[in-house]
Amino acid sequence: MVRLEDITLSYRRGENPALAGLSFALEAGSFTWLMGASGAGKSSLLKLLQLSVRPTAGRLTVLGTAVHTARRRALPGLRRRIGIVFQDFRLLPHLSVLENVALPLRIAGRREVQLRADAEEMLRWVGLGHRMEDRPEALSGGEQQRVALARAVVARPALLLADEPTSHLDEPQARRVVSLLQEMQRLGTTVVVATHSPNLIQDFPAPILQLHQGRLLSHG
Numbered sequence: 192m193v194r195l196e197d198i199t200l201s202y203r204r205g206e207n208p209a210l211a212g213l214s215f216a217l218e219a220g221s222f223t224w225l226m227g228a229s230g231a232g233k234s235s236l237l238k239l240l241q242l243s244v245r246p247t248a249g250r251l252t253v254l255g256t257a258v259h260t261a262r263r264r265a266l267p268g269l270r271r272r273i274g275i276v277f278q279d280f281r282l283l284p285h286l287s288v289l290e291n292v293a294l295p296l297r298i299a300g301r302r303e304v305q306l307r308a309d310a311e312e313m314l315r316w317v318g319l320g321h322r323m324e325d326r327p328e329a330l331s332g333g334e335q336q337r338v339a340l341a342r343a344v345v346a347r348p349a350l351l352l353a354d355e356p357t358s359h360l361d362e363p364q365a366r367r368v369v370s371l372l373q374e375m376q377r378l379g380t381t382v383v384v385a386t387h388s389p390n391l392i393q394d395f396p397a398p399i400l401q402l403h404q405g406r407l408l409s410h411g
């Protein structure tokens with residue numbers, strides 16, 4: 192599903208690499224916590240997995256595609272099978288909640304009737320069926336993060352990546368978001384979630400990838 196073999200990522204020549212000598216594999220349908228101090232390389236690893244940066248060295252396989260040798264034109268199709276949730280939600284303020292969730296389907300060229308039905312279904316799934324016509328700014332942080340999650344999964348990604356998706360949320364909202372992420376895993380999606388919160392990990396036990404200064408400290 193996801194395999195890294197001796198991966199290095201350097202943003203600038205002559206500086207310490209953000210990731211170095213990283214090797215591990217994630218099974219299809221697994222849930223993994225990604226941990227590490229600030230600067231350990233969590234966001235860099237997620238950027239690699241979402242194909243927004245390429246490894247400087249090493250072999251990276253995502254959803255069965257060898258990214259390090261793939262042609263550039265093969266990447267957009269692969270990217271569409273990856274869902275992403277950001278710490279700061281990144282919803283478009285001028286669009287309704289429903290239109291935010293429908294956006295990936297619109298970009299993929301789905302029919303209007305179908306994309307509306309799918310976006311509505313996802314919003315009901317995250318418990319926001321009653322807020323579809325609102326603008327994001329009218330929602331609480333936890334609600335906005337659930338909209339962002341609905342948008343990340345509306346196109347049924349095989350791989351779901353979340354970069355500290357609960358750091359702006361209170362405890363009950365954070366738990367709700369993690370429950371939804373785990374539900375995606377139970378439906379067969381491979382999920383990777385970066386977090387600083389030992390409490391969440393305690394409440395939702397799963398294998399942990401621990402990074403330290405760009406290197407893998409432990410996995411399990």
Ligand SMILES: Nc1ncnc2c1ncn2[C@@H]1O[C@H](COP(=O)(O)OP(=O)(O)OP(=O)(O)O)[C@@H](O)[C@H]1O
Pocket residue numbers: 202203208209227228229230231232233234235236
């Ligand atoms: N675009 C970039 N250009 C240059 N250096 C970068 C870039 N992004 C990250 N880095 C560097 O790479 C290293 C790892 O950063 P990264 O953001 O991946 O860590 P992190 O574990 O996600 O940290 P945090 O928990 O603070 O978000 C840091 O030394 C950082 O300064």
